Amino acid sequence: MTRRTDSGYGGIRHRDIEVNGVRLHLAEQGEGPLVLLLHGFPESWYSWRHQFAPLVAAGYRVVAPDQRGYARSEQPAAVDAYTLLHLVGDVTALIGALGGEPAVLVGHDWGAPVAWSTAALRPDLVRGVAGLSVPPLPVSGLPPLAQSRERFGDGFYQNYFQRPGVADAELALDPRSTFRRVLFSGSGDRPGSDRPSGWVVPEGLTLLDTVPEPEKLPDWLTEDDIEAFAADYAEHGDRAFTGPLNWYRNIDRNNELLTAFHGCRIEVPALYVVGDRDMVTALIGPDALRFLLENLTPKLHRHVVLPGAGHWTQQERPAEVTAALLDFLRHLDG
Structure with a gap:
């Protein structure tokens, strides 16, 4: 079912698809090998707006879903319908x-x-994987x-988000203000961002x-962008x-459900990109980050650090992120 075809970014098509009994909204463009772009919190497909045209021009089919519960996609009512197993299941069903x-997953x-x-868990369906901000x-x-x-x-x-209805009401009261606040505060442009913290x-x-x-707003973020995010959530x-x-309310449940897979490594080629002002770097620390990359991604192609960038890597530094992705895709395609 097609719901809206005009995105403001030329040539991007929008449609809905049902996977695992949940309706997901997709933004897609191009022909060729599939590159699946997976957004984070609290975003939507729109966070990838700068990557579509260059990846399509390089010969790829680019698809960015609003993931389960987000933006224009359906919200299952049950809290436990958002485990990591459900989310991985959505991706595998989408690929099918x-x-x-x-x-290629990004x-x-x-x-x-x-x-x-x-x-x-499904290396048979993934020929390469790139993570931005959060490491393996x-x-x-x-x-x-x-x-x-x-x-x-x-x-x-993450603990604050466990309180039923509390953060929900705060964030939904004025979505435009929420996006301005959250996107600016996590960026490399926030005063004090050179000392990132949790x-x-x-x-x-x-x-x-x-x-x-x-x-x-910083130069990389406009009022039109804020309006696009707010409209996606309306x-x-x-x-x-x-x-x-x-998603956060299943953190402990994920740890319980996936104990059988502890020790699994990522055996496909990988890329990791992070800003040096991202709070994730402070939460994990350099020694733990080095350990994770060395032990979980034996086929790591590159570890790219973006000076001055905060958490919203592909929006704050679109040219550098796109260049890293194109380099990775060339590596995969020989």
Whole structure:
């Protein structure tokens, strides 16, 4: 079913597809080998707007879904419908629905663990995988909440997101303000971003209290971009962010469900791209990052660090990210 064909980015087509009983919205363009772009929190297909045209021009079929629960895609009601197994299942089903040939996966933020885990569990369907911001992690995904609480306290954003309805209401009250605040605060343009740290909500404050609305947007982000993100989320109303937050509400469940796969490595060619002002670099630390890359991605092609970039890599540094992806695709295609 096609719902909207005009994206503001020339030639990108939009349609819906049902996988695993869930309706997903797709943005797609081009012909050739499949490159599947998986966005993160709290974004949509639109976060990849700068990558479509160059990848299509290089001869690839580019598809960016709004992942389960996000933006224009359907939101299953049950919290436990958002486990990493469900998310990997959506990707494998999408690859099948789009022709069944092995794809190149590119994931940013939460999309990165989905991409890394799909590559580890179904290497027959993945010929290469790139992670932006979040490095390869054990297949079980993010660390258990108790570990995060012990290190950062109850106010750590992943723990804060566990409170039913709280962050949901805050983020949905004014989506345009939410996107301005969250995207600016995680960027390399935020004052103090040269000293990245974890996102912690102090006692007595709300989530959005910690991310003031910027007086001026950075050069890479426009009011039209804010409007595009807000419009993508509009159909879910006051539950606009509940589906995305439910991904976080399955962190411990993921660790329980995927214990059988501990120790699995990513045996396909890989690429990792991160900004040196990304809070993920502070959360993980250089020694742990080196360990993860060396032990989980034996076929790592490159580890690219973007000076001055924050968390929103493909939006903040579109030319550099696209160049790294094209270099990786050339590597895969010989």
